[in-house]
Amino acid sequence: MSIHDWFKRKKLQKETEYTRERLDIPGDLWVKCYKCGQPIYAKDLAANLKVCPKCNYHFKLTSAERLAQLFTDNSFKEINAGLTSRNFLEFTDTKDYSRRIEESILKSGLNDALVTGLGKLGGLEVAAGIMDFSFMGGSMGSVVGEKFARLVEAAREKKCPVIVFSTSGGARMQESIMSLMQMAKTSAALGRLRENRLPYLSVLADPTTGGVSASFAMLGDVNLAEPGALIGFAGPRVIEQTIRQKLPPGFQRSEFLRDHGMVDIVCERRFLRETLIKLLRFFKD
């Protein structure tokens, strides 16, 4: 997928960002940075791993982009790609959930918000899961939970570590209680992995909130976060409504979470792959 396609899709996708302005594209070749507002030549942005060369803002990555950055040897083989969501509650809000699923599949080219598979990183086998915010805001429903659980099972079978990149607005509300149960299911899967003493590295990307943050995203043996990512249980708006005041700058960002003891490493994207490999090697011995 070209960066151009990506921006087209970006416009369609529901933006859950909080303080930043929506992306404003002055033309096909130029991108305006969310954070510093500077125009960036699209090719430069892509070459820089989608990090603003001027202010270091880390743009969101699709799962495809993340996979390309990570598995540079093309070793990643997807598993359980066929699973799709079902409107088992016959849920309709402003739109029928079935239609929402269909449209999201068409728009994103993905079957749901989590891509899972096996691959090699620095020569070491890993089971990897990559969430995609462009599929219904990376929300977790039955498919995300099931693919996560199967990924962990695959890792236990292969006796290899698990790496998961999270980015999610939270629960897939159209699946109601069943989306909540995925928190239990994914966390229980990680409990088993831990019993088997297989490492789990969690990478938190912008944004990771709600049910995903309060389950598998926070449970890494090592939690890594990309700089400036919004990470939290409650969304900033909800908190502001609760406490009736503006939140301080930097609140719920990666660096804040590191300083408050929840994130081990805030890692710039350009160092992410090598850091993951170092960690994998550490656990491998």
Add this chain to the structure above:
Amino acid sequence: MSIHDWFKRKKLQKETEYTRERLDIPGDLWVKCYKCGQPIYAKDLAANLKVCPKCNYHFKLTSAERLAQLFTDNSFKEINAGLTSRNFLEFTDTKDYSRRIEESILKSGLNDALVTGLGKLGGLEVAAGIMDFSFMGGSMGSVVGEKFARLVEAAREKKCPVIVFSTSGGARMQESIMSLMQMAKTSAALGRLRENRLPYLSVLADPTTGGVSASFAMLGDVNLAEPGALIGFAGPRVIEQTIRQKLPPGFQRSEFLRDHGMVDIVCERRFLRETLIKLLRFFKD
């Protein structure tokens, strides 16, 4: 020992209390409460378990008084009573440590600051340790550590729970590094007890600070504290010197520790015995 003797000894013992005035005895029969300043008839005080009937202030108890209140059936049999401290560093501050030990033994009628033994509480066998503040401020040296470790070993042999009443100003500085090592020794003993899944109940009495608070006193499966007891790692004076301001009222008191999550139960002395028995029965099933 009579209450009268106790107060005589009390005058001799180094007072580490912080904000309260020294005990002022207007006569043999009347005692002035530390906290409310009201005179109390000594017999009333003793009958009330040494708790001020007017303001609920919990007076310090000697180990003998504690034992009498706890093991009402006289079932307590002391073990390792003969151990005494040694001036192995030939330490002399304002007084030779050997002389200090001798004097403390004479004054307190105890061989060191911890009395240990086996007894029955509510029909259940327990290994019990009772610290005595009147022996060099309940400071922990080699003897306290050794007796504690042996008490835990006795409990492991008998497969019975351990209850320890702490009251201590901290490390026995005259034993220098060896007093510090008792923190490691006693905590390691509790680690073993835990591995054996034998319960440990810790009762914190006024005051419990320094090395004792930072080792066995805080490690109860259940931590109980008498009301208003001073409990902390650093002494209030040290903290005030560090932060250069007065401490808020109630700071480092039992209720403060409960509110800050460190103490499970603040238990009035009159309910202490039955609460301990309830807890013992809970763990016994």
Add this chain to the structure above:
Amino acid sequence: MAKPDKNGKKRLLGFEKPLLELYDKLEKLKALSGSGSLDMDEEIRLMEKRIEAARQEIFAGLDPIQIVQVARFIERPNVREYAGLIFDDFIELHGDRNFADDPALLTGLARLDGRSVAVIGHQKGHTTKENLAHNHAMANPEGYRKALRVMRLAERYGKPVISFIDTPGAYPGLGAEERGQAEAIAKNLREMAELTVPFISVITGEGGSGGALGIGMGNRVLMMEFSIYSVISPEGCASILFRDAARAGDAAVAMKITAKDLLGLKVIDEIIKEPVGGAHNDPPLAAKNIKAALLRHLAPLLSLSQRELIADRYNKYRKMGIYNEGR
């Protein structure tokens, strides 16, 4: 607590208004009976029966949003009351041994029919003042960490854990975020999955999202007849998904949040019957029903090994989810 108080209104739910007229009549009958020499006991009993029947009829036909009202009713028994009614020798344990004692979550040790168990539950109050003191049962991270500490204590000594769920959700406050609300809940989920002792969760009122699940991963999950369990409040769902806050009623229906719905989805294992008019009308009877259910579900769990208990729980949650397998 079974009947409305003197002025009769405070303890009635909105949809119970039809009962008001009957209660008025009852009051009048009682006044009549008390004042004169005429014995009207028979009439009073009859009126009481009519009230009972009317209440039964009302509660038999509650729609989801009305059940939400019952589940949240301020008169509903809270965990401390249930702890006193269901168990013997309840001893509260405070604190997470870490940061604070969270008054929004009660933990302690107790005996269930002679057997030692640990008790954990969200703590609501019956007055505004009480609810403020308990932060409306919205726990901070230290609440979840306290719960975990007590679960592990129970585990160390092989004692079953019983949790009572009744919360609008985990507290979405500044301090809660600073101290890792997400981490605290996530860790509880993983650790609950690995508990080596029998674990039963009872939803007694509001089962509010991650805040409920954070202490609710039992081997068995039971729900009181008029309790709810959902990923978001009906009001939240209406305003976010339906973009119309007034449509909470529709949201309550669509989300399938009642005990009956959740039994159908196999998210819960059993519905515990409530007294007529809801648990608050007869807390001892409600407690009796809970106790009976606990004992019934505990019995088979007690015969499982540690490994089997974990497997039982793992399999339970592993199965949850409905999706298309696809190609």
Add this chain to the structure above:
Amino acid sequence: MAKPDKNGKKRLLGFEKPLLELYDKLEKLKALSGSGSLDMDEEIRLMEKRIEAARQEIFAGLDPIQIVQVARFIERPNVREYAGLIFDDFIELHGDRNFADDPALLTGLARLDGRSVAVIGHQKGHTTKENLAHNHAMANPEGYRKALRVMRLAERYGKPVISFIDTPGAYPGLGAEERGQAEAIAKNLREMAELTVPFISVITGEGGSGGALGIGMGNRVLMMEFSIYSVISPEGCASILFRDAARAGDAAVAMKITAKDLLGLKVIDEIIKEPVGGAHNDPPLAAKNIKAALLRHLAPLLSLSQRELIADRYNKYRKMGIYNEGR
């Protein structure tokens, strides 16, 4: 870092003043050599040797309070520097997953001669600003909890733990008390005793009381030649026990706080030799000595089973204490 900087004074300890004159002469020789055509390399080398010899003599005769000065010297290598010199691939891990990341205590993962280990240590700085940022290596409870978290992480994957001790003590602050300094240290002691992996502690500078012990319960405890380990600072001891703050020197003697004293008391297992003039005169050499000692002590521990490792540690601390058995 091995020699004083240009103006030569900053990096000298008080008792090294006799060296000043020699350094002055060295400077002059260098200036002379640089300015003219006369080759004075020989003379310079000679003077350097004289300085070395003088330093060696001074350090061979240090009394305890002078060793205290070396142990606390602001130029002394800190844990981050040692981590870089002793290990490969050091990755810092932040945070206790609970409340905060304590900058007074560094934790991370690294490789020691190809083997994965966890690294833990008190973090001092070389400037006032750095020391403020690291709270003078006085950890808060979250520091001890971070250390425990990383120890447990190491334990889960069977990796040895290496701790570096260099602190005046645990921080005696208001927040530290609120958040349970005593509990944090106590818990670490118990958990360190039960660690199922090899664990070696190295006292590199100040071993200050419970704050040092809180990460220092290794199977082996090693001490740098000019480090100290004590239950209270000499100054504290002097003012409390001797009632004369000026008698810190006497206190330092009486308390037996030097590596030699503690080896005699069997509280430590080995003294690691420092470069002439102390570790700060040649950090790479100091690190090399530490590394050699670590590898030497690690080897036998690696062949022990989990059970044996715990027993080894338990027995070590169980034996500590000197008393009369009495009747």
